[in-house]
Amino acid sequence: LSPAAPSVILETKKDCYSANLQYFCLSNAISVVRGLGSALKLDLSLFSTKSLIDTDPELIVEVRNQRQQVSDENWELNGRAKTWKCDSSPSYTTLLKYAKYQANSFQEAVREQKLKVAVKKFRQIKFATNLDLSDEKKWSKQIGEMAKLPPFMRFVSSANMLSHVGYKVYGVNTMQMYLKVPGCRTPGHQENNNFCSLNLNIGPGDCEWFGVHEKHWKTMESLCDKNKVDYLTESWWPDLEQVRERGVPVYRFLQKPGDLVWVNAGCVHWVQAVGWCNNVSWNVGPMLYMQYRSAIERYEWNRLKLYKSLVPMVHLTWNLARNIKVTDRRLFEYVKYVLMQSLKQCQLAINYVHNCGCDLKYQARQPDEPAHYCFDCECEVFNVLFVSEQAVEPAKKSHERVQHVVHCQACARKRNHLLDNFVILNQFGMDELRLVYDQFQLYVPGVQSALGATIAT
Ligand SMILES: [Fe+2]
Ligand SMILES: [Zn+2]
Structure with missing residues (x-):
């Protein structure tokens, strides 16, 4: 019940543009495409926190206030019992202020390590989410850099269903970024209308991923019910033991800088930052029966649940x-x-x-x-x-x-x-x-x- 994550190592641009890569990504629940950044000679420094603040220091960013925890555990606020429900209260700040926070957090950790200070449990941390990089004028370099990806991964492509929506749906057919310190969590979810998503780690630190095949999403939903948290509208962090008890395999792997994770249609996933890192992400809709069917099914499900379909x-x-x-x-x-x-x-x-x-x-x-x-x-x-x-x-x-x-x-x-x-x-x-x-x-x-x-x- 702990299968190895499907992964592929890329060395050349030709590897990235081969039909095999597309086939590989579209036939697994979730895949790690290792070394994509270097194979395509992507300039990842364009996405460093420094480059971002040079472009737009006053950009308003949404912050999730969380607690640092071991990646396969989630504890109640009082620290007495494990739970699925995550505390992740939102607030807002500017990009510049978050950049200072991210840098300070790193320096403090280095200092603590030198002094061999014991790391405090359940330390409060901040996660900057959904930075909007959709503005073509402001973010032209970053958008241009991502146009080097193979066509099936691009956010603007005639082969991407989401390009045919005809207007910007933020974070769906536009690029977004996530700025993290160790412990920052993206709770469990499926993508908007079960579209595929891709996520490129800019680094310098790693991210740890957990993924469950689409065919088990109903089991995940019932586990959420059992743990008194709403699958669609609330934040939850699965307990691996409970998932395995139901016979559901969980892929678990590390995403290093320059690695791209391809989340296939409907895959349930949750992610935690191991180190300090930034991630770039958006959705794509391959022109395939399985993608379209999955998107329509989720559309109908959302309607029953009175939950808005972003697509x-x-x-x-x-x-x-x-x-x-x-x-x-x-x-x-x-x-x-x-x-x-x-x-x-x-x-x-x-x-x-x-x-x-x-x-x-x-x-x-x-x-x-x-x-x-x-x-x-x-x-x-x-x-x-x-x-x-x-x-x-x-x-x-x-x-x-x-x-x-x-x-x-x-x-x-x-x-x-x-x-x-x-x-x-x-x-x-x-x-x-x-x-x-x-x-x-x-x-x-x-x-x-x-x-x-x-x-x-
Ligand atoms: Fe996701
Ligand atoms: Zn109505």
């Missing part, structure tokens, strides 16, 4: 149908099925609006307009938007007294079954959507070129 899968699916040629039959059929469900839902929503004696107001979607989410249940709302006026909370500093918010059909009906006081917007014509649906066909390269030849002659 708007219906909006994304329509974009995929417009933009890409699918050669895999299973992927094609699943995408087509989701399009059909969406078409049906749009038609039912329109019928309901008309039956209520209301009108739809056509308002075309703007090119970079983000997907809409329901104000009440946080599900994605596609095409038919039920808009109402809500009073602005007094706490929010705004000159407006009311704001316009979007609801899904179900929540709008719950508020008022005849849709009084709702404005209903329609972003696409049904004909337009039907055309996209009809034109989305399985792409068979041989047949298509033969047809092309027939037309040409």
